[in-house]
Amino acid sequence: MAKVLTSEVLAGVPHGFSMREGLESADVLAGAPLVKLKQIHSADVCVMREAGGDVREGDALVTDRPGLLLGIVTADCAPVLFADVEAGVIGAAHAGWKGARAGVLEATLSAMEDLGADRVRISAAIGPAIAQASYEVAEDMRRQFDAGDDRFFAPGSPGHYQFDLPAYVAHRLAAAGTGRIADLALDTYANEAQFHSYRRATHRGQPTQGRQISAVALP
Structure with missing residues (x-):
């Protein structure tokens, strides 16, 4: 079996x-069948009732x-895994800066509430993601x-921020x-x-297809 990381806030919920x-x-x-989406850096949430069928778009x-x-x-x-144990409702979100800025996290909470969850009971674990020291961005972003x-923006090189x-x-x-x-507070770049780190591979001119998987389930 592969080594997976877990978070204490999701104790008792199968996840990794x-x-x-x-x-x-x-x-x-x-x-358990693994259900995934075609991720598009959006705020779109899909309610999953069963495995199989066409791959849907969303984040x-x-x-x-x-x-x-x-x-x-x-x-x-940032991968974010969610659970309301009392309601028996879970979620998983892909939160890059575009999706987070567009509201994917809030949309996930709302979709969970539509299934009977209560956001004050929801636990959310943020998995490995690029850290501030590794994430230089330009003024246009x-x-x-x-x-x-x-x-959330520290001064960086001229015209840039961390x-x-x-x-x-x-x-x-x-x-x-x-x-x-x-937050697991683990820097994918460093x-x-x-x-795997898309940005690190890009900086080095290496293949960029490597990915981590984050997953959660109800037993």
Whole structure:
């Protein structure tokens, strides 16, 4: 079995954040089909009732059906896994800066509530993502954020900033009323032995197809 990372805020919920080698259903919940999306850096959420069928587009999945393994792939963007244990509702979101800025996290919470969850009971775990020290962005990206988001941008090289994606994701979750939030605080860019990083591979002119998988299920 592959080594997977877990978060204490999701204790008792089958889940895992993969490392470089990825994960399979047996690493999280044996026999559960892995359901994924064609991710498009959006705020679109898909309610999953069963496995199979055409692959849908979006950047978050939610379900109240036991035995489905909701999976997302990332390689610097933030994977976020959600659970309301009392309601029996889970979710998984792919939160790059575009999706987080567009509201994918809030949309996931709302979709979970539509299935009977209560956001004050929802726990959210932020998995491995690019950290602020590794994430230089240009002025044109900074201008797409509000003045109130200044705290997530530290001065960088001339005309550039260091963006704190995990902190921004945690802020959006907290502002939306999420009950419990935890960040694994693992930098995909800096930890080459553990994680794929799209940005690191791009900087080195290497293949960029490597991804981590993050998944959650109801037993």
